[in-house]
Amino acid sequence: MPSTRTPIRKRSASVEVAQGPVSAEAIASRLARFEQMCLIRNFEEEAERQYKAARIGGYCHLSSGQEAMTVGAVQAMREHDLLVTGYRCHGFALARGVPPQAVMAELFGRRDGCAHGRGGSMHLLDAGRGFLGGWGIVAGQLPVATGVALSLVRQGRTAAVLCELGDGAVNMGAWHESLNLASLWRLPIVYLVVNNEYGMGTSVQRASAEPEAFRRAAAYRMHGERVDGDDLDAVAEATQRLLSMARTDRKPAVLEAVTYRYRGHSVADAGLAYRTREEIAAHKEHDPIERVAESLLQMGAQESEIAHARERARAAVAEAVRFAEQSPPPELSALAEGVYCHGSDIQFARMRPGSPFGEQELVFDAGLGR
Ligand SMILES: Cc1ncc(C[n+]2csc(CCOP(=O)(O)OP(=O)(O)O)c2C)c(N)n1
Ligand SMILES: [Mg+2]
Known part of the structure; x- marks a missing residue:
């Protein structure tokens, strides 16, 4: 099968050292x-x-290989900007500053997880850090993020929403509805399309009539552009520029970051039925993390500094596992807490069969005009 990656003008991750010493x-x-x-x-x-080892239940989608896109995009956000993502969200939560312990505890379904053990891998959440999830339904996060952008306008806040979605989500109706309203109402939102070349197992080329997702923005008279998602600097620069346009000029945009996931769609998928080992190996030769390591050496960083950073990262993950193991599971009696907002009881009362505006009336009477 031919590669689905259309040529991208690659920018080097290296830093210009010729212009003088790096601070x-x-x-x-x-x-x-x-x-x-x-x-x-x-x-x-x-x-x-x-x-x-069966310590994490449900689904679990990994983002190994996509780190430059994740860190570059989140690095470009300001404190009051808001982040909404799909289900491949561990990296986004970590990049936004959610402690690794709270993320791992959430994966374990424990009380100290960032969603109190109720969300799991696909529904990480930390509203205090401006991370509004973690959404499991493909494209389900788009109307939510678009609504959040509308709320920023209505509250007169100078902030923007960064909404991540996969290449598979651009063929869903919610994408079109969201982009239409975002453009029509000039909402402060950047849709970050993470094009990792595949949906669950279908290549972009086979699934999308317009495989260059950023071009679809034009249908809504919206700015769109594509960036090498494995280049930390390129992603950070483009995201920063587009978020700034969204924040100050209320111009929404689509930013497509082309990257690659090393692992299968989820842990349960070996990821080899629809792509070759050679294709995966070719991507690993240009590993985004090693690109940054090389650029650090060019800047004048010491090998030992790079090694210490790697070691600190390993230690933080080991500590996260220790923490998650010790965190208790949620109380059964607290499972429904935080699911419905205050005032829901009134709504429930109205939905009860036999109530004046009840379900029975709505479903069986009102619709039929009897
Ligand atoms: C509405 C809906 N349909 C189908 C699924 C099952 N599903 C989960 S992920 C996925 C593929 C999405 O691929 P993409 O948007 O490219 O994101 P990626 O997994 O590559 O990050 C599908 C079909 C779902 N979760 N929601
Ligand atoms: Mg994909």
Whole structure:
């Protein structure tokens, strides 16, 4: 099968050192990004181990290979911006600053998880850090994120929404509805399409009549562009620029980041039925984490600094597992807490069969005009 990756003008991840010495601050800041990328990779590898040991239930989607896109995009966000993602969300939560312990505990379904053990892998949540999930229905996050952007406008807040979705989500009706309203109402939102070349097992080329997702923005008179998703700097620059346009000019946009997932669709999928080992190996030759490591050396970082960053990331994941193991499961009696907002009891009363505006009336009487 031919590669689905249409040529992208690759920008180098290396840093121009010819213009003079790189400041210690610049090196420290890049080392921090590098460490975040290592944290995500280690976290995903550990999550796979824990899933296979049956300590994590439900579904579990890993993002190994997509770290530059994740860290670059989140790095470009400001404190009050809001992040909404699909289900492949561990890396986004970590990049947004959710502690690895709280993410691992959530995967374990424990009380100290970032969604109190009720969300699991696909529904991570940390509203305090502006991370509004983690959504399991393909494209289900799009109307939510679009509504959040509308709420920012109505509240007069100068902030923007970054909404992540996969290449598979751009063929869903919710994508078209969301982009239409975002453009019509000039909502402060950037749709980050993570094109990792496949949906569950179908290549973009086989699933999309327009495989270059960013071009679809034009149908809604919206700005769209594509970026090399394995280039940390390119992703950060484009996301920062488009979020800024959204925030200050209320111009929504589509940013397509082309990347690749190393593992199968979920831990349960070996990922080899629809692609070759050679294809995966070819991508690993240009590993986004190693690209950043090389650029750090070019900037003048020491080998030992890079090694320490890798070690800190490993230690943080080991600590996250220890923490998750010790966290208790949620109380059974508390399972429904936080599911419905205050005032829901009134709504429930109206839905009760036999009530004046009850379900029976709505379903069997009102619709038929009897
Ligand atoms: C509405 C709906 N249909 C089908 C599924 C099953 N499903 C889960 S992930 C997925 C593929 C999505 O691929 P993509 O959007 O490219 O995201 P990626 O998994 O590559 O990150 C499908 C079909 C679902 N969760 N929701
Ligand atoms: Mg995909």
